[in-house]
Amino acid sequence: MPSFLNIRQIVDFAILPLMNVAVALLISGLVVLFVGQNPLEAVGYLVSGALGSGEGIGFTLYFATSFMFTGLAVAVASHAGLFTIGAEGQAYLGGLGIALVCLALDKFVPWYVTLVPAAAAGMLFGAAWAFIPAYLQARRGSHLVITTIMFNFIASSVMIYVLVNLIKEPGSMAPQTRLFDAGGLVPKLGEILPVNIGTAPLNVSLFIAIMAAIFVWVLIWKTKLGFEIRATGANPAAARNAGISYVKITIVCMLISGALAGLAGVNILMGDLGKLQLDFPAGIGLVGVAVALMGRGHPVGIAVASVLFGVLYQGGAEISFWMPNVTRELIMLIQGLVILFAGALSLMFRSSVYSLVDLFRFSKREA
């Protein structure tokens, strides 16, 4: 019954995510009401702030670019049945690799020469930071969730040490590197395309993110490795019996995941900050978890979810600007609720919507 299958797919990929967001927004609206503010006013600022101007859209897509990298990172691992929370630490370490290349080259070559080795270094550092948890999961059976959480904390300690003691700008009090020269900065889209995005830091990394999404789609659905990854995710025992190495798949998947997370630094460091500073990922790794869950691991879904979270981030800033009693933390709440409904409670709505769809189907047939 192919037509019936399609209905269920529509439910899975469109209706359920929309319901999840709607419920999350509804509950958040109630909270806003609860602290004595007008939720409709907040929604107005959210939409107009994120989508009402070229600059707003630029900021929204800038945030979305970062979330795409970490969301894809989480998704690649999830196809092999691996749940990773490590994208945060991997992005952080990836930023170190990117910054080192930028600091070495930015005075001598133009940005498009720096970009390739910088991105490669970001991927390498991110992948390296993912390697130990991956190896421990594959070989010694240590729980990946726990080890990646621990590695996020260790990453933060490592980076404090590196920033404060090794690569801090001499004479500066703040734990950050010197500003990159022009050779370490990728152009903003407003500079190279006829678009008006004001001061928004949206930059060419957006195209890298789109390429990464296409890469993930090809990898997971069009290659032998991708088939092995999905087979391992669906049933590790059966995959092993079919001659697929669990160790290889786990490690390769996590290396790709770490490399994707490591790329996020290109967007943030070379596209916006122009330097490496303490805690620059600021939670994008965790947003990646929400994005991957909402996008159901598919690059298109991840792109849509990234833009949605971009809207929340940019619009959330706007809300807290106009409504001082509603803080930016509102987006943390919405994020948490999306994770709860799209991730942990996904089965709750699914069965009820399915039975609703079934009801339709049967009543149609009877008619």
Next chain:
Amino acid sequence: MQEFLTTIVLLLSSTLRLSVPLVLCGLAGLFSERSGVWDIGLEGKMLFAAFAAAAAAYQFDSAWIGLVFAILVAVLLSLVHGFASVTHQGNQIISGVAINFISSGLTVLLAVGWFALGGRTPQLQPAARFPTVVLPFAEEMRSVPVVGAIYADLISGYNILVYVAFAAVPVTWWVFHHTRFGLRLRAVGENPAAVDTAGISVDWLRYRALLCGAILCGIAGAYLSVAQSAGFVREMSAGKGYMALAALIFAKWRPVPVLFACLLFGFLEALSIRFQAFDFGLGPALSTQIVQSLPYVLTVVLLAGFMGRAIPPKAGGIPYTKER
């Protein structure tokens, strides 16, 4: 000699103070994880409990009412966790991550909405906090050499929640190993099907385990905001819930070792606070960062099986589906 003793006593008493939230959260995690439900949400439950405690203690001018609200909030969050991961068989880790997000967001949102102090709650008056308990004869004993200082400064002189936390360890051990509930709880984390066959509800047992954990998390939160400090500050749990999780693994999911793991991690924290720049041959900065990340590194090493094997409860993380 006297000075050395004072330093040691101060260091150890600071260790005890810093271990309290770890011990409470570690035991909370023990309850739920031994029943087969992973609990990444310890951090969020403690954070929200801390906010509830401070807000209620301020509103009612009573630390005890603060404690009650802290426990209530932690119970509510645990019920959300249970609803998602036990009743609806959702992914326990994702549910825990969601709880952490919701707590981080909601605490600040409510704090700003209600108190408008940039995410803090108002400073609590001494009456709205837990007072220091001075054990009998502490002052009289002070003149006795060595023992006096240890009794007066290391054993006496904390607020009541510190004693509650350390009393919770033997109580938990007793519940786990000498009650029917404890036996069933351990069984349901290893082989829920067997427990189900015996006619005991797996879900209800797991819910009860989560509730026990919630009470402990609530106390931990109240300790942070109403006993240790005088009010709530945003993100005041500062990763302690994750560190408790690490301690739980380090203790291989057993009650008494949880105490020692938490004391070890508390000691490391006390060390890094007391000797801001200390040095064991690698330069002060590197040494500080090593000490601060040591709990996490140790946990990873232990998980890797290089220091004995940490074997989690067998049914941990797997939602139980009753056979049809």
